Amino acid sequence: MSGTVLLVEDDASIATVIRSALEDDGFTVDRCDSIEARDRLLAAGKYDVMLTDVMLADGDGIATIESVRATCPDMPLIVLSAQNTLDTAVRASDTGAFEYFPKPFDLDDLVRAVSQAVGSGAKRGEEGQAGDGLPLVGRSHAMQAVYRMITRVLRNDLTVLVLGESGTGKELVAEAIHQLGHRKSGPFIAVNAAAIPAELIESELFGHEKGAFTGAIAQAIGKFEQANGGTLFLDEIGDMPIEAQTRLLRALQSGRIRRVGGRQEISIDVRIIAATNRDLKPMIAAGRFREDLFYRLNVVPIVLPPLRERVEDIEALTKHFLGLAAREGLPERRIDRSALALLEQQAWRGNVRELQNAVYRLALMARDDVIDAPTVAAVLGDTSDTAVAGQDDGLRSALAAWLAEHAPAQGTLYHRAIAAFERPLFEHALKQTGGNQLRAAKLLGINRNTLRKKLGELQLNVDDFAQGG
Incomplete structure (x- = not known):
């Protein structure tokens, strides 16, 4: 070239x-x-x-x-x-x-x-x-891939399918695409397919005419018409009944809808963004999700990483949520490094949503302006190995026992104690983090370069701890 x-x-x-x-x-x-x-x-x-x-x-x-x-x-x-x-x-x-x-x-x-x-x-x-006021927070490599995909769909109307576990922020991705895209002056309408009874979902999406069914006492405008000129976000699309999937597919293919009980077709101009926490391919094989609908929705897939794969974003997310909590009337709080290290060790099965709820709880219940590790342990429960306070007590007891047994000669106490405890300390950090150097460095409160240097000096191989966290 x-x-x-x-x-x-x-x-x-x-x-x-x-x-x-x-x-x-x-x-x-x-x-x-x-x-x-x-x-x-x-x-x-x-x-x-x-x-x-x-x-x-x-x-x-x-x-x-x-x-x-x-x-x-x-x-x-x-x-x-x-x-x-x-x-x-x-x-x-x-x-x-x-x-x-x-x-x-x-x-x-x-x-x-x-x-x-x-x-x-x-x-x-x-x-x-x-x-x-962009809704997404994080600078991890995993989130950079998400940002790049978002920027590629801002100036077109390609259908987007957002995939990820519950609580990863799928609706925030949809909102970002809408807010930053060329349809931002139009409405953003979200509908959760899992929250609507199967017998009402078609009425919810397409609307209905008066008398279309028992209880339809007046005409109702559905989500498609409400979103006309803007974006329709179909959340939990994997939970949509198969019958409604058929009508949805027809609407996406034709660009027209018909209200339940109506005869007239209505042209619609909407950008579709769908999301699910389910693996749709096994559902297709089982006949519970239409394959042709999947391909219609999966034009541009955006996969959101779980929080455990973007641990380096927890600090930014936590500070962001503390700011939101303060704006919503909760006490203004700051958080120290020891507390963040404790938060970074958690599994966060509920992902970012679980972290936000935890941070709000900390903001409400902390007794001091600065949230520390004991506060995290007390408010959120036994969030690690019996929490940091217990770990500190264990380290102090172990050091006292070692001093009593070895009684180092005068002038060598510091160096001999460090030599005795340094290797187990780094081994403990690697075990707790499964060999993840970034998380281990944060747990120890040192930078990653210092960690790498010490691992070399101690001849510790992170691969030996890959399954330990």
């Missing part, structure tokens, strides 16, 4: 790695580290694609894209950013960016995207303005 690339990146080490990879693939790369230098290079020459960081020394790389578009309206743009939030992904999408890569990224994926951008001659997308 050949082509000319302008790389705008103020981190010299990252720029060197990117440049080397692109040049190995046949590209010619010019690199600069500021908006001012970028504009000079663009004025002096033509590039096939530009890669730009967001936070540069002299400004915001995304906020100044309009001047780039004025100079090079057809040049594909790839955004690189360490500011890994949904807001950043949406801002990149709003510039018409060809692709967005949160740092750290896979270098092979980046080179592949540059090749595709050069080959496509990608045009500028529609302009837009990112909304405030």
Whole structure:
């Protein structure tokens, strides 16, 4: 592959790695580290694609894209950013960016995207303005994949199927797509298929005419008509009765509905987003879910990770929920590192919803402004191995017993005690976290680089603890 690339990146080490990879693939790369230098290079020459960081020394790389578009309206743009939030992904999408890569990224994926951008001659997308109060929180790699999928469906009406366990935030994804997309001025209507009796679900979706059935004393407008011009979110679609699935499929195929008891077909213009916590493929095999409906809904699947696969987001989520709790009239609270470490050890089978409920309970019942580990243990119960206070008592007892037995000579007490307890301490952290280095580092209250260094010194292999957490 050949082509000319302008790389705008103020981190010299990252720029060197990117440049080397692109040049190995046949590209010619010019690199600069500021908006001012970028504009000079663009004025002096033509590039096939530009890669730009967001936070540069002299400004915001995304906020100044309009001047780039004025100079090079057809040049594909790839955004690189360490500011890994949904807001950043949406801002990149709003510039018409060809692709967005949160740092750290896979270098092979980046080179592949540059090749595709050069080959496509990608045009500028529609302009837009990112909304405030974005509903999704988290900067983990798992959530970055979700953000990238969301940005790809904002300016089209492709049907989206959101998959994930209960409590992962499927409705929030649907709301984000609506709020940030081109239908944001229209209504967002949500309907939970699991909460509606089977005999009423068709009336709920399509409406009914007066006298259509016993109790239909007046005409009723269904969710499809209510959502006209906007988005209809069909939650728990896996719980929809098979008979209603047939009518839903017909409505999606034709773009028209008929109220229960009615004769006239009504054209509808809605964007469909469906969600389920069920595995639909076994249900298809068992005849409980229509295969043709599945394919109609599963145009763009977005898979939400469970909280246990994005533990690094628990701190941000907890602080976010404490802020929400305060705005809803609960006491303002802060949380310390020991309490967060305890929260990060939990299974959270109810996912983000369970965490939010737990944080609200902590905000209500904590006696001090700062929530600590004993408070978490007291309010939420035995959230780990008999809670942190018990662990601290056990460590103190073990140290006292060791001192009584060994009676180290004068001047060697500190070093001998550390040598005796350091390895078991790191082994305990790895066992508690199943060998997950990020979680182990947070549990110990040290950074990941320090953990790796100590594991090397102690000759501890994380793979030996992979099943221990």
